[in-house]
Amino acid sequence: MAMPYPDSHNQIQTMPIPKKKRKVQLYALLFILPSLILYTLFVIVPTASSVYLSFTSWDGVSSDVHYIGLANFVEIWHSDRVHNALKNTLILTVSLVVLENVAALLLAVLVDQVRWFRNLFRSIFYFPVLMSGVVMGFIWTIILNYNFGVFNQILDKIGLSSLMVDWLGSPKYAMVSIILSTVWKSAGYYMIIYLAGLQSISADLTEAASIDGANRWQQFRHVTFPLLAGSMTVCSVLSMISSLKIFDQIAVMTDGGPGFATETLTYIIYKVGFGEMRQGFGTAMAMVLFLLILVITVIQVKFLRKREVQL
Incomplete structure (x- = not known):
């Protein structure tokens, strides 16, 4: 056996x-x-x-913490001020994601084509990234000042004084000013990522396309751009997260104004939590912002990953 x-x-x-x-x-x-x-x-x-x-009415100072359930979240749902801040946040985020990536890609292509002083140009374009948001905000506040700002002074000198406006004091132009100044500061960071992607593309691919008769634009559109899909995914996600929680520039340049024209979710969290001493409500808004960033990030990554496969 x-x-x-x-x-x-x-x-x-x-x-x-x-x-x-x-x-x-x-x-x-x-x-x-x-x-x-x-x-x-x-x-x-x-x-x-x-x-x-987030489920309390804590003021941030006293030791008394009163549980109030979902009252903070109900107030957020019905608050016109929060709705306005959410709208401003989404406008700011969409604008920055598009403009930062377009500007960064253009700068990367430009630097990649330069034969002389490439490192110098790379350093010049990257320099604004090294500034803090506070320093950048003060610089652009001076540049865009209505009375003595450089931008309005140039318009006046070249005979376009009719175009002079109060860039930071007008509800119509304040958000535009913040968007453009933020693009100026951040584009260099994403340029480095795109530049790394460009330099990882084999020259044989573009040479083969050139031999087949493709011009510069066709080479970029059908060869270079699809191979940058991975870099675009990284830059878009980083730009989106950074835009959703932007704070420094708004605090320095507009203080959320004029009125509530540039008040975003992060800024209203600060104003409510520390200015109005409503830490419970501010924390509830922070939880909402966290969930918003999480949901948008997941959707964005899924869409961009699917695009990478298609390209």
């Missing part, structure tokens, strides 16, 4: 972990532990606290 073979799978599962391997795992855990503790203290705990505070 044949003896049954032992169950090798069960034997492997029940084999004790060697002492040396347990020691290595312990060392690995000790290396991870400091980062895990810091991440827990500064990310997980504050996030959990924010979720709880």
Whole structure:
């Protein structure tokens, strides 16, 4: 009678972990532990606290925290001010995602074609990225000032004084001014990503297209642009997230005004939470903004990934 073979799978599962391997795992855990503790203290705990505070009427100072359920979220749903801030946020986000990517792609193509002083031009275009949003806001506030701003002074000198407007004091032009100044600051960052994508494209592909009779535009449209789909996905997602939480430029340049013309969700969270001492309501708005960014990011990544496959 044949003896049954032992169950090798069960034997492997029940084999004790060697002492040396347990020691290595312990060392690995000790290396991870400091980062895990810091991440827990500064990310997980504050996030959990924010979720709880969004259901309270806490003023941010007193020790009394009153649970009010969904009252904050109901107020957000019915608030005209929040609706206006959401509209401004979406307008700002769509405009910045499109303009930043177009400007960055144009700059990347331009720098990639330059043979002399390429690094100099790359540094010049990237320099605004190194500025903080506050510094950039002060610079553009001076440039766009109605009385002594450089932009209006140039219009006056060339005989176009009729086009002089209060760029930051007019509800019609304040958002446009913030969008253009933000594009000036951020385009260089995305240019570097597109430039890396351009330089990873083999020259043999464009040479083959040129031999087949394709002109410069056709080479870019049918060869270069489809191969930049991965870079475009990265830049679009980063630009979208950055635009949804823009704060510095608005705080310095317009303070959410004139009126509420440039008030966004991030800025209204700051104004309500710290200006009006309604931390509970502000935290609830922060939760809404978090969910908005999450949903838009997922949809955007799915769409762009699908586009990459199609291209």
